[in-house]
Amino acid sequence: MELSGWGRALSAEVRAWRPERAPGLAEAFRAEREDGVIVYAGGRSYGDAPLNGGGDVIMTGRLDRILSADWETGEVVCESGVTIGDLMRVALSHKFIVPVSPGTGFATVGGGLANDVHGKNQHRHGSFGDHVQWVDLMLPSGEIKRITPVGDTADLFNATVGGIGLTGIMLAMSIKLRRVKSNAVLMREKKARNLDEFLAMQEEAREKHAYVVGWIDATARGRSLGRGIMESADDSQGETDAPMGGRKRMPVEMPGYAMNPVSIGLFNALYYHRLPFGGRERQAPVTQFLYPLDAIEDWNRLYGKRGFYQFQCVLPEAESAVGLRKLMEAISDAGTGSFLAVLKSMGKWGRGHLSFPMPGYTLALDFPHKPGVIELLERLERITLDHGGRIYLAKDGAMKAESFAQMYPKLDEFRAVLDRIDPNRVMDSDMSRRLKIRG
Numbered sequence: 001m002e003l004s005g006w007g008r009a010l011s012a013e014v015r016a017w018r019p020e021r022a023p024g025l026a027e028a029f030r031a032e033r034e035d036g037v038i039v040y041a042g043g044r045s046y047g048d049a050p051l052n053g054g055g056d057v058i059m060t061g062r063l064d065r066i067l068s069a070d071w072e073t074g075e076v077v078c079e080s081g082v083t084i085g086d087l088m089r090v091a092l093s094h095k096f097i098v099p100v101s102p103g104t105g106f107a108t109v110g111g112g113l114a115n116d117v118h119g120k121n122q123h124r125h126g127s128f129g130d131h132v133q134w135v136d137l138m139l140p141s142g143e144i145k146r147i148t149p150v151g152d153t154a155d156l157f158n159a160t161v162g163g164i165g166l167t168g169i170m171l172a173m174s175i176k177l178r179r180v181k182s183n184a185v186l187m188r189e190k191k192a193r194n195l196d197e198f199l200a201m202q203e204e205a206r207e208k209h210a211y212v213v214g215w216i217d218a219t220a221r222g223r224s225l226g227r228g229i230m231e232s233a234d235d236s237q238g239e240t241d242a243p244m245g246g247r248k249r250m251p252v253e254m255p256g257y258a259m260n261p262v263s264i265g266l267f268n269a270l271y272y273h274r275l276p277f278g279g280r281e282r283q284a285p286v287t288q289f290l291y292p293l294d295a296i297e298d299w300n301r302l303y304g305k306r307g308f309y310q311f312q313c314v315l316p317e318a319e320s321a322v323g324l325r326k327l328m329e330a331i332s333d334a335g336t337g338s339f340l341a342v343l344k345s346m347g348k349w350g351r352g353h354l355s356f357p358m359p360g361y362t363l364a365l366d367f368p369h370k371p372g373v374i375e376l377l378e379r380l381e382r383i384t385l386d387h388g389g390r391i392y393l394a395k396d397g398a399m400k401a402e403s404f405a406q407m408y409p410k411l412d413e414f415r416a417v418l419d420r421i422d423p424n425r426v427m428d429s430d431m432s433r434r435l436k437i438r439g
Contacts, residue, residue, distance in 0.1 A: 003057065006300055007046040008307025009369040010397050012053035012430055016040070020062050022079075022171055028058050029169060030142060036428025039165045041111040042083060044104055046310045047397030048430035049115070049164045055428060058169065060110060066090065067172060074177035075133070080110030080170040085294065087175075088287060096177035097286065100128045103342075105291045110170045115394035116162035116355040118362075119290065120213040120233075123206045123347030125178070127357050129161035130348075133174040140168055140426035149351065159417040162352030164393055166418060166427045166437065184240035185211065185233040185286050190279035191272070195226025195325055198343065199361070205232040206345045211289070217272055218341040218365055219265040221332050225325070228343065229275055233289055240283050261335050293340075303368050309397055311380055312364035314346060315389040320361040323387035327363060327380055334376045338365035353414035356392045364395065374398060393431065401436040415439055 004011035017028035029037070035055030042061065043050070050057065063081035070076075071094045078087065085105020088098045102117040111117075112128045113135065119125075134148045137160060147153040147160065160167045188209075192198035198214060205212045209232040216228035293299050300307070315323040324343075331338070342364045350357040367373045377398045384391060390407035391399050405411055418427075418438060425438060432438060 003040060003043075003051060004307070005047045005049070005051065005397065006044050007309055007366075007369075007397060008300055008303070008305075009309050010048045010051065010307075010430070012048070012051040014052055014055060014057045016057050016059055018059040018062060022063065025058060025060070025063065025169065025171070026138065026142070029138060031056070036426060038427060038429040038432075039110065039114070039169055041081065041108040041114075042106050044102075044107045044111065045115065046395045048434065049393060049396075050111075051430040052428060053430055060108065060169070063171075064108075069094075071096070074179060075174060076177060077172060077174050078109060079172050080108060082109050083107065084109060084112055085287070085291065088290075091177050092180075092183045092286070095180055095182075097180045098175070099125050099131045099178040101290050102128075103291065103293065105287065105294050109173060109175065113161060113170065113173065114163060114165045116350045116352050116357070117394065118346065118350075118357050120211040120231075120344060122357055123212065123345050124210050126348045127350045127355060129351045129355065131176050131178075132161070133176055135160060135173045136171040137167065138169040138171055140422040140424070144171065155413075155417055156421065158352050159354075159414050160352070162350055162355035162393075163414065164354065164431060165429065166432060167421065168427065180235050180286075182236045182239045183285060183287075184236035184238065184283050185289050186236045186281065187231060187233040187284045187289055188279065188281045189275055190230050191275055191277055192226075192228050192230055194224060195328065196321070198226055198228055198230060199321060199324075201230050202343070202345050202361070205230065206347065208232070210234045212345055214343040215271070216328075216341045216343045216363070217268045218328065218331050218338045219261070219268050225332065226328055227272060228341075229272065231289075233284075236283055238283070240285055264338065303366070306369040308366050308368050309373060309377060310364060310366050310395040311377055312362060312392040312395040313380070313384040313389045314356060314358055314360050314362040314392070315384065315387050316358060316360040319387035319389070323383060323389065324361060324363060326383045326387075330376070330379050330383060331365065334372065334379075336367050336373065336376055338367060340364075340366045353410040353417070354393065354408055356390060356394070358390070360389070362392075364392075396431070399435065401434065404435045404437075411437070
């Protein structure tokens with residue numbers, strides 16, 4: 001069958017296995033193959049991390065059981081195909097919350113750990129891997145090993161966290177949830193007139209609030225460069241009866257020409273001016289705050305059949321002001337806007353050898369797949385590298401292998417683990433080959 005990343009710009013013909021339960025997964029893993037295998041979980045990685053052209057993929061979406069839960073301590077054990085959104089809904093009913101959640105609830109816990117996903121509270125609660133207590137991992141040899149962040153399996157655990165599925169197949173994991181008092185957050189929105197004001201507001205907000213995120217107008221120029229809307233939020237003390245947000249399906253495939261600088265610029269201007277300059281404060285369901293785009297199923301169809309690339313980088317604190325300005329100027333000069341542009345602060349290093357987070361600021365943007373986009377991505381990659389940053393593997397579909405090796409200084413440690421547990425290179429993917437992760 002043909003599979004694609006969420007951005008739909010990259011796809012691959014694969015032999016796909018879809019086991020119903022763990023024994024079927026083991027059978028699929030033992031099958032004879034020549035071109036390697038990788039897990040395809042929730043399908044929310046934007047690029048080619050879960051693709052394996054000409055080879056095999058194992059689809060783990062049906063391995064979706066919560067195996068046990070202790071609602072006194074908040075420890076939950078679940079299979080790797082459980083979605084973070086489903087786990088969140090169950091947890092909230094018991095006054096707990098998944099401590100770190102990406103921008104979609106459709107990502108699985110296995111995918112969350114394989115990409116060491118982060119959320120709008122990374123500066124305070126770290127990344128997904130910081131809250132996983134153990135993983136039952138099926139190694140490339142077929143052996144099942146329980147790995148933990150401490151002890152003699154710590155190195156393998158750190159390679160699995162953020163390791164984009166290359167250490168084996170996750171069967172189950174233990175996650176420590178965070179206790180909350182309600183299903184809501186108290187959310188605040190404020191306008192920032194330019195990038196300097198935006199960064200100052202984020203720096204102040206992250207000292208006070210649990211969640212901090214910003215939408216940024218990637219089409220603004222001149223004195224308005226970097227203008228946007230900053231959101232901060234904290235756990236609410238009271239329940240909300242507001243609807244959790246209904247889901248609507250994108251009814252048609254948008255024509256590729258619909259995403260052009262004029263339409264994107266108009267949307268961004270309207271979105272910026274919809275908010276009173278004094279801002280506003282309101283209570284909202286936490287899932288609505290965390291997963292705004294999940295209200296529209298198949299929103300990736302907005303970009304048409306050719307799809308889109310997402311670019312997300314993080315820059316260290318000291319380089320953020322200068323580097324972000326150069327990134328925004330490059331995007332503005334290219335005339336390729338993005339209506340999904342997100343700026344967040346980060347405060348902690350990721351645990352894994354290939355974890356993305358570092359203290360600083362992260363910028364994420366979508367670009368329609370059309371002539372000139374690869375050249376723009378190359379320019380953004382160079383700016384990121386020049387300012388000591390790195391690109392997020394969960395979103396990437398175009399980075400060069402040379403840049404990857406410079407951005408991820410623990411790559412040699414990761415390779416050493418793979419050489420030890422997978423000398424025959426059973427695990428493989430299009431991303432692994434493109435970035436020459438195995439050397």
